[in-house]
Amino acid sequence: MGLLQLLKSQFLCHLVMCYVFLVSGVIINLLQLCTLPLWLVSKQLARRVNIRLSYCISSQMVAALEWWSGTECTLYTDPKSYPLYGKENAIVVLNHMYEIDFLCGWTFCERFGVLGSSKVLAKKELAYVPVIGWMWYFMEIVFCKRKWEEDRRTVAQSLQNLRDYPENYWFLLYCEGTRFTPKKHQVSMQVAESKGLPQLKYHLLPRTKGFWVTVQNLRGTAMAVYDSTLNFRDNEAPTLLGILNGKKYHADLYVRRIPLELIPEDEAECAAWLHKLYQEKDGFQEHYTQTGRFPGTTVSPPRRPWSLINWLFWFCLLLYPLGLLLAQLIGSGSMLTIAASVALCSAASLGFRWMIGQTEIDKGSSYGNKEAPLNIN
Numbered sequence: 236m237g238l239l240q241l242l243k244s245q246f247l248c249h250l251v252m253c254y255v256f257l258v259s260g261v262i263i264n265l266l267q268l269c270t271l272p273l274w275l276v277s278k279q280l281a282r283r284v285n286i287r288l289s290y291c292i293s294s295q296m297v298a299a300l301e302w303w304s305g306t307e308c309t310l311y312t313d314p315k316s317y318p319l320y321g322k323e324n325a326i327v328v329l330n331h332m333y334e335i336d337f338l339c340g341w342t343f344c345e346r347f348g349v350l351g352s353s354k355v356l357a358k359k360e361l362a363y364v365p366v367i368g369w370m371w372y373f374m375e376i377v378f379c380k381r382k383w384e385e386d387r388r389t390v391a392q393s394l395q396n397l398r399d400y401p402e403n404y405w406f407l408l409y410c411e412g413t414r415f416t417p418k419k420h421q422v423s424m425q426v427a428e429s430k431g432l433p434q435l436k437y438h439l440l441p442r443t444k445g446f447w448v449t450v451q452n453l454r455g456t457a458m459a460v461y462d463s464t465l466n467f468r469d470n471e472a473p474t475l476l477g478i479l480n481g482k483k484y485h486a487d488l489y490v491r492r493i494p495l496e497l498i499p500e501d502e503a504e505c506a507a508w509l510h511k512l513y514q515e516k517d518g519f520q521e522h523y524t525q526t527g528r529f530p531g532t533t534v535s536p537p538r539r540p541w542s543l544i545n546w547l548f549w550f551c552l553l554l555y556p557l558g559l560l561l562a563q564l565i566g567s568g569s570m571l572t573i574a575a576s577v578a579l580c581s582a583a584s585l586g587f588r589w590m591i592g593q594t595e596i597d598k599g600s601s602y603g604n605k606e607a608p609l610n611i612n
């Protein structure tokens with residue numbers, strides 16, 4: 236192990252990163268709160284300001300992936316579609332198998348200039364995660380309870396609000412609704428069987444309602460669906476802790492641009508279209524397993540310096556007061572103050588560990604573990 240690699244795996248480094256991320260995040264959340272009156276004066280200006288503020292948070296995690304861990308990302312796509320990426324609104328359909336698939340998604344957003352404005356249909360529980368969840372509130376992220384009776388109205392309303400969004404965005408949809416586990420796969424394949432649908436090997440059976448409602452509500456403003464299939468070289472199962480430890484991964488993403496007008500408007504036809512798409516995605520994963528690559532030509536969109544510059548800015552801004560505080564603390568000689576500070580730091584690092592836990596599959600929800608009551612006619 237090289238010296239740099241050894242340094243990256245040190246707990247003290249992680250503690251400093253945690254401090255910078257949490258403190259800068261809360262500062263940015265507070266600045267976002269200050270933009271609330273601006274919404275009354277100019278909604279579009281408030282949105283543009285929030286895009287930039289959100290970028291300051293999410294790009295720190297992107298910087299950790301791109302610059303700290305040095306993870307590489309290769310895009311497999313049609314060269315004719317490539318110039319359109321980042322220049323139009325799009326709905327991204329991504330497989331949900333990896334703990335850091337959202338972060339790889341963010342990296343591609345960053346490289347195509349839509350990181351600050353990117354959106355997702357996220358489970359409601361994530362809205363309460365400090366920093367990221369609070370940031371999402373100002374980003375007009377669409378939340379769902381994964382209870383269709385409630386979601387059908389709220390999700391459609393939130394999507395309608397995005398129709399006049401002032402900057403290009405990608406709207407991410409994990410149609411599988413939860414992350415892949417062998418148990419969830421087994422249950423969803425029972426559902427597939429009962430519906431007379433073919434079995435999938437690498438995906439859970441997609442939930443079609445969210446896709447249909449998204450396509451219907453963004454029709455005319457989103458130009459295409461980007462069918463995206465992600466895999467990692469060498470059978471890696473990357474984790475956020477791996478990234479923090481500076482472990483380098485290699486992500487391969489296969490993207491097909493499908494014009495939105497090709498997607499049926501009728502709900503049942505749209506659902507059938509999505510099921511077919513997932514059968515094709517399964518084929519691409521099989522191809523990857525057999526050959527170690529996706530079909531088509533490759534390109535590695537270059538990483539940009541902005542995420543690193545933003546990260547270094549927050550380090551410089553926040554490390555100086557931390558140093559002063561530590562010097563004062565030690566200088567004070569008070570055991571009580573020192574003990575209280577240690578307790579506070581321990582609580583903060585536990586909180587941080589809980590946040591990381593949100594990305595871990597074995598701490599995931601039980602959604603999809605049991606066969607839901609089926610709607611079989």
Ligand SMILES: CC/C=C\C/C=C\C/C=C\C/C=C\C/C=C\C/C=C\CCC(=O)SCCNC(=O)CCNC(=O)[C@H](O)C(C)(C)COP(=O)(O)OP(=O)(O)OC[C@H]1O[C@@H](n2cnc3c(N)ncnc32)[C@H](O)[C@@H]1OP(=O)(O)O
Pocket residue numbers: 320327329337338339340341343344353354355356357358361379380381382383384386405406407408409410411412413422423426439440441442443444445446461463490603604605606607608609610
């Ligand atoms: C060029 C580069 C291109 C791309 C770059 C890639 C990406 C970058 C893009 C953007 C990045 C932006 C942000 C990323 C940052 C962070 C993201 C982080 C995380 C958020 C992710 C989540 O939170 S995922 C969880 C929430 N999302 C979803 O659930 C979406 C999918 N779900 C749905 O659509 C659902 O339908 C629903 C949520 C709307 C409603 O759920 P509900 O459960 O109430 O209803 P269902 O319709 O699903 O259930 C009833 C029907 O389902 C059948 N059923 C029952 N059991 C199962 C089962 N186990 N599996 C499958 N199906 C089942 C049942 O029979 C019913 O069938 P019907 O025929 O009646 O529909």
Ligand SMILES: CCCCCCCCCCCCCCCCCC(=O)OC[C@@H](O)COP(=O)(O)O
Pocket residue numbers: 252253256295296299334337358361364367409412413414590591593594598599600601602
């Ligand atoms: C900058 C350096 C520091 C970086 C470290 C930052 C650590 C902070 C981590 C905060 C992470 C919060 C974002 C959570 C995104 C989780 C995405 C995700 O994958 O959600 C799962 C859902 O889709 C489905 O849930 P399940 O039903 O599988 O359960």
